[in-house]
Amino acid sequence: MANYRDIIARYQDKPGGIIEAYHALQREFNYIPREAVKEVARVFRLSEAQAYGVATFYSYLSVEPRGNYIIRMCESAPCHIAGADEIIKAFERELGIKVGQTTPDGKFTLELTECVGQCQGTPVITINSVPHVGITPDQIPAILALCK
């Protein structure tokens, strides 16, 4: 596993590169660890309160630990009428967790998201940002089985 300092250092010469650095940290850790927020503040010459303010503003950034597979269910209006609620319930049943939670084994986190721009194929989920369109509740076990 890469060191958070090394990851952040790659972006230090990019003006305003803090969000890029946060994304890179999340690709490694699935979330932004506290020590990394502090390091980002130091490297980008922000206060820690500012760095924390940025990390908590964007819904795709998280300062809380998350699973290896982040499943997001789009619940914007087009997916809503296509049955997003049913899909969410099916995921909750299948994973044994509620939206916003992570499975005890640290494998899956279930989140809601707003539109992911795949509205030709509602309802849409993303797994680690990869979209899966036209989902039905009965496909869910097979989708989860693909996540090794």
Place this chain on the structure above:
Amino acid sequence: MAEELRIVLRNADKIDASNINDYIKAGGYTALEKARRMEPRAVIEEVKKANLRGRGGAGFNAGLKWSFVPPAETKYVVCNLDEGEPGTYKDRTIVQKDPQTLLEGMAICAHAIGSRQGYIYCRGEYPYLVEHLNNAIAQAKAAGVLGDFDIEVRMGGGAYVCGEETALIESIEGHRGEPRFKPPFPGVAGLWAQPTVVNNVETFANLPEIINKGADWFASIGAASYPGTKVLTLTGDVVNRIAIEVPTNTTIRQVIYEFGGGIRNGRKFKAVQIGGTSGGFIPESLLDTPIDFDSMRNIGATLGTGAVFVMDDTRDIVDIVTRIAKFFEHESCGKCNPCREGTFRCYEIMKKINRGAATARDIDNITVLARVMQKAALCGLGQAAPGPIMTTLQHFRHEYERKLLS
């Protein structure tokens, strides 16, 4: 039978989008060459004369926007690829199918305003586009077509408000994506306080053809006050959920029935929301309205991003508007009072109406609140958020009244 007219999507599915040579063979980068032989002023005039109006939703004349840029050592060209309006996937489609046309459009703008640095702000939901664009940029640089103009892709983090140009700029600067008050406008003091032109993907993607074929050609297409084409993305209860590019004088009815193939499962039409989730709801009686910016505004709706969200006769308007109210509550940045508190309270009242616990007084309260938000909020998000509530109260009031406590 109405037909598509493809300007920004002219190469879609005809070329290998990951190969710049295909684009060049199809006539790519000739417009940039032509523009570079022109005086920057003349390029701005040409775009102004074409009356190319911003395709992101605001509909401002692009050439006029560029003409406000004052002389400065450093200027930026920023492409808004923060396609956050639910139901919209046009910018993704354009970039996936023809990224070079976007880069060429940005380079034409850069020549016109005298910029050497461009940014593409790509929403955090599209990480796969970042790779695709970086590949396209690398090829364009290797081919030498961009000259001294550099383009860097920056990624958002899941915040609809960053589609607002000043919030987008804040985000590129690495801050919380909170909109700035205007003036100053970005054209004068934008990214890192330097003059900055922010345009939508589709706006840039129109430029190569405008330069190649001329302002008069473009201005003669579609509706006179909003000429050209518009890429629309169909979603909801329509047979064909596809992206299409049509002249701007195409009517909503043609879009839904001729391109969209009508309503799914043989059902009847109830409503269409155009322009994204902040757009107005449109009833059957207004379907013969052309989709251009001004015609849409005249019926109290918007063209917006060009999302076309169709609802059939089984759909519960109040439930959908409640869901939309949740969207705005979730996406408000929280900076200004009317939006931070207003979107939250709108959602609360809509939930109350939707679960059958509200009275006529709640409708009055949300109406008063909505009017204040529309005029007092700091940015377009808070101003537009009540649109779906207001237009459905106008056209589908009976659906609300049906759910009220007597």
Place this chain on the structure above:
Amino acid sequence: MVTLTINGKQVQVPDGSTILQACRLHGIELPTLCYDPDLRLAGSCRMCIVEVKGRPLFLAACVAPAENGMVVETESPDIVQARKVILELLLARHGGKCLTCEKNGNCKLQDYCYQYGVSDTRYADGGRHHYPIDDPNPFIERDYNKCIMCTRCVRACEGITMARAINVKNRGHNAKIATAFDGNLADSPCVFCGQCIMVCPVGALTSKVSAGLGRAYEVEKVLTTCTYCGTGCTLELNVKDNRVVGVTSNRSADWSPVNRGALCVKGRFGWDFINSPERLPTPLIKENGEFREASWDEALDLVASRLQKIKEESGPDSMAVFTSARITNEENYLAQKFARAVLGTNNVDHCARL
């Protein structure tokens, strides 16, 4: 100069003025919550909105430039209604515990609700946040249940004190003022200067040291100079029943030219010694290992005689005088004069020399 019309009256203002500045220059008051002339502009509370003819949207006067030919209305029916709704929204978030609030009578939200006749809110159905009030620091009470998110505290921390201890976390209705990781001030770069209390327009940030001792309308404010160091900051002792119950500051450049209201932790919070029972009310003289009370005359006579004796026995250079930055220049001058002319030594020093 820019010429514009405000509430039917044609006025002239200097180029570069905002509409708010134009109004205030001509005696027209506008309500403001986030605006603070010493801080970076936010334009976010939307209380100072005005109607400008030909503009479809209301403009926030604090950030909108006054332009030639503008026709501005500051209290039109639409504007008044919008302000009322904004106040109702704030009230729904704020909760309104005026009866026990330290800031009762000195609260802008209360003032504007009074001015616009807002006694209740139509928008409280969905409830409100319930944040714990649990920062254990000894100085600053942080009750974010009363916060209206004007961000003046954040901007004062950034722009006046430059501690940058706090910022906004989260977004939308969940936005909240927080240190990094939303912890205690003591674990942040906070220096407890209390500038955040100074700028807070409501009761979200108050002094723990003054809690329960009296509200703004009960105290007399006595303008004085802080005695803690040589900077000479102006502060206001808040006096009730002849006792100091708090310190506030005056932000005007005329009355508080050195610090314009800014203080440090000692000046703002370090005043409780004034009424301390441990404070000496008379001089004490030690006899047989025990202190006894004495008069000033007796005490000074004793000191003079002892100094005289030391001078005779060991010479004047066996003594030295140390003075302090906490007394005035004139007093420092007198102290060195006393050392040289009375004691006869040049052994004079001062803490500020270090």
